[in-house]
Amino acid sequence: MDIDLITNVLYAMIRTGTPLLIVALGEMVCEKSGVLNLGQEGMMLMGAVIGFIATLLSGNVWLGFICAMLAGVLMSQLFAVIALGLSANQVATGLALTIFGTGLSAFIGSDYVGKPIDGLGVIAIPVLSDIPIIGKMLFAQDLIVYFSFGLFAAVYWFFRSSRTGLVVKAVGENPHAANAIGLPVMRTRYLAVAFGGAMAGLAGGYLSLAYTPLWAENMTAGRGWIALALVVFATWRAERVLLGAYLFGLASILHLVAQGLGFAVSPNLLAMLPYIATILVLVMLSRNSGRSKLYTPASLGKPFHASS
Amino acid sequence: MKKPALKKLLTGLVAGLGLAATLSVQAADQMKVGFVYVGPIGDHGWSYQHDQGRLAVEKHFGDKVKTTYVENVPEGADAERVIRNLAKTGHKLIFTTSFGFMNPTLKVAKQFPRVTFEHATGYKQAKNVGTYISNTYEGRYVAGFVAAKVTKSNKIGYIASFPIPEVIRDINAVQMALNKYNPEAELKIIWVNSWFDPGKEADAANAMIDQGVDVILQHTDSPAAMQAANRRGVYAVGQASDMQHFGPKAHVMSVVNEWAPFYINRVQQVMDGTWKSEDHWGGMAEGEIVIPEFTNVPADVAEEAQSLIDAISAGKLHPFAGPIKNQKGELKVAEGEILEHGEMAGMNWFIEGVSSEIPK
Structure with a gap:
């Protein structure tokens, strides 16, 4: 491997990891508040299709991203009304949201298949992007990638140092106690779900507007599910979500690069690499189950009603 | 008055069970033709082209043919269920359009000897299963x-x-x-x-x-x-x-891939009763x-x-x-x-x- 190739692999690692990172951070905030939303795939697809249509019609990619996020929020609030407002089973509601989003996005997008758009361009930061090896990976990306760096920092700070972050955690740990001391349990959960939806929508928009600027049915190809698994394996810690997302990105790029270089390893084995590597590393990191439990939201997936 | 409502409800239920096919009721002289796709018809690639072929069949035969398609069908156990469902619901001719549908198609074909099957890109035929492929x-x-x-x-x-x-x-x-x-x-x-x-x-x-x-x-x-x-x-x-x-x-x-000529031809053959199981290869000469x-x-x-x-x-x-x-x-x-x-x-x-x- 020469320097150029390493530079490009690292660059691709960030790009591949970015949609996963954005969804997973959104879902992490949502789960920290005690709500398990399995509808990521559906929200991503809705974000992807709405973002694509908005961009195609308006010619403005930023309007596309805003619409993608709004679509994600709308979908997530549909989930919230049923799962939180009506205290329905969160797992079932989330699954239904994925099925619904997959179908609805295909329906809405059927007239937009095969239409090309320009997509989001890359903004290379002068000087910094010329640093060997890591320059391209960190400083020659598009704005959504830069945003995802900021998003990670914000979520990390939010749970580590902010008062609101503490409120979200309290609501996710013990909603009854939180309610008793006067914290707005339901409002917190609605907002956390909305944030998760906005991030899923944004990640979907990233796929259809920047990563592969096109709309095709089911184009997320399971990334929402991978992000969900990442949150669990990362034991609800932002820095491990980041690690997991990029590790997954790296391994999925390596399995393609290795084939191109002519490694005589079965591509089927290589294709498993991203999953195995990510699970292995994150499981090893969280092998201390006592400590890991500390980070797991205790009331995850349990409905809450103030009177009960 | 109650019956149509019940029918509607049942149809809704079937659709709700995850089957994307529309199972509507129609006149008996219409021939029903089913298509099973591995990807979404919106892939702008393989499945999209097959669907263009399906649309050409509808256009060519008009009211005489009713087509049904099921998209995003995984190659495996699920495919068998989808194909069987099509066979059960009165489809006379079923096109299964991916290599991995080979064994499910043959299995269902055995159970429905009066239904004609055409499997794309496979190599196993049976009395009521033909294969087709484009060069x-x-x-x-x-x-x-x-x-x-x-x-x-x-x-x-x-x-x-x-x-x-x-x-x-x-x-x-x-x-x-x-x-x-x-x-x-x-x-x-x-x-x-x-x-x-x-x-x-x-x-x-x-x-x-x-x-x-x-x-x-x-x-x-x-x-x-x-x-x-x-x-x-x-x-x-x-x-x-x-x-x-x-x-x-x-x-x-x-x-x-232009599937229209082949699809129209096969539908016509089944209509006329002249269909025979074949291994069809069509390329540039056939316009496929x-x-x-x-x-x-x-x-x-x-x-x-x-x-x-x-x-x-x-x-x-x-x-x-x-x-x-x-x-x-x-x-x-x-x-x-x-x-x-x-x-x-x-x-x-x-x-x-x-x-x-x-x-x-």
């Missing part, structure tokens, strides 16, 4: 020729899905052209283990471009690789449908493989490519004309002979010149 290798051979001529780095990339005969055969067809027109060129193959994953296909394209590839061919279904090629300023060949507008600067040609346009290639290359198409259509040129050796150098097809369709159907070896191995 994509003819298009790939021309693609291989164009790639051989336009490459500057002599590295040609091939995004492959799964190591099945259809994919292996098409890689071989490209290599046949490379062996003849540019033996220096190296074919880099990346298996992505998927028919449809735009992100992964784009990643594969980028990974190859990073390694110096300047022409990309693909046997996967989304236009993502074409787009990636366009962004990075290299050439690409479109797959299954015309992908020109996804890569105005990158597109050299597309190998387009079409190369609409050459773009971004020098005029002389386009001209020569067109003459190849004419020669293949006229039966004067065969992409798999001997002598053909396998990777070990053993002679598989002697000089003056061609690789027969029977051999091609189960082709599980690379020809001489392909540098990588078939994954096991």
Whole structure:
């Protein structure tokens, strides 16, 4: 491997990891508040299709991203009304949201298949992007990638140092106690779900507007599910979500690069690499189950009603 | 008054159970034709083209035919359920359009001897199961020729899905052209283990471009690789449908599958009662493989490519004309002979010149 190739692999690692990172951070905030939303795939697809249509019609990619996020929020609030407002089973509601989003996005997008758009361009930061090896990976990306760096920092700070972050955690740990001391349990959960939806929508928009600027049915190809698994394996810690997302990105790029270089390893084995590597590393990191439990939201997936 | 409501409810229930097919009730003289797709019809590739064929059938026969399609059907146990459901609901002719539907199709066909099945790209027939395939290798051979001529780095990339005969055969067809027109060129193959994953296909394209590839061919279904090629300023060949507008600067040609003539023909045969189980191969001569346009290639290359198409259509040129050796150098097809369709159907070896191995 020469320097150029390493530079490009690292660059691709960030790009591949970015949609996963954005969804997973959104879902992490949502789960920290005690709500398990399995509808990521559906929200991503809705974000992807709405973002694509908005961009195609308006010619403005930023309007596309805003619409993608709004679509994600709308979908997530549909989930919230049923799962939180009506205290329905969160797992079932989330699954239904994925099925619904997959179908609805295909329906809405059927007239937009095969239409090309320009997509989001890359903004290379002068000087910094010329640093060997890591320059391209960190400083020659598009704005959504830069945003995802900021998003990670914000979520990390939010749970580590902010008062609101503490409120979200309290609501996710013990909603009854939180309610008793006067914290707005339901409002917190609605907002956390909305944030998760906005991030899923944004990640979907990233796929259809920047990563592969096109709309095709089911184009997320399971990334929402991978992000969900990442949150669990990362034991609800932002820095491990980041690690997991990029590790997954790296391994999925390596399995393609290795084939191109002519490694005589079965591509089927290589294709498993991203999953195995990510699970292995994150499981090893969280092998201390006592400590890991500390980070797991205790009331995850349990409905809450103030009177009960 | 109650009955229609009940019917509606039941239909709704069936649809709600995850079956995307619309099971509506209709007049008895209409023939019902079912289509099973592996991908979404919105993939703008393989499944999209099959659906164009289905629409052509509807247009051609009008009220006489009612078509149903089920998309996104995984190759496996689920496929059997979907196919059986179509057979159960009165479909007289069912097209199953992916290699992995082979065994499920045969299994269901045994249980429904009066229903006719046509399975695409497979090699097993039965009394009521015919197979059909398009000679994509003819298009790939021309693609291989164009790639051989336009490459500057002599590295040609091939995004492959799964190591099945259809994919292996098409890689071989490209290599046949490379062996003849540019033996220096190296074919880099990346298996992505998927028919449809735009992100992964784009990643594969980028990974190859990073390694110096300047022409990309693909046997996967989304236009993502074409787009990636366009962004990075290299050439690409479109797959299954015309992908020109996804890569105005990158597109050299597309190998387009036209299923309409075949589908209309088979529906007519079943209607007339003249259908027989066959192994149908259709290519450029039958109008089932079409190369609409050459773009971004020098005029002389386009001209020569067109003459190849004419020669293949006229039966004067065969992409798999001997002598053909396998990777070990053993002679598989002697000089003056061609690789027969029977051999091609189960082709599980690379020809001489392909540098990588078939994954096991």
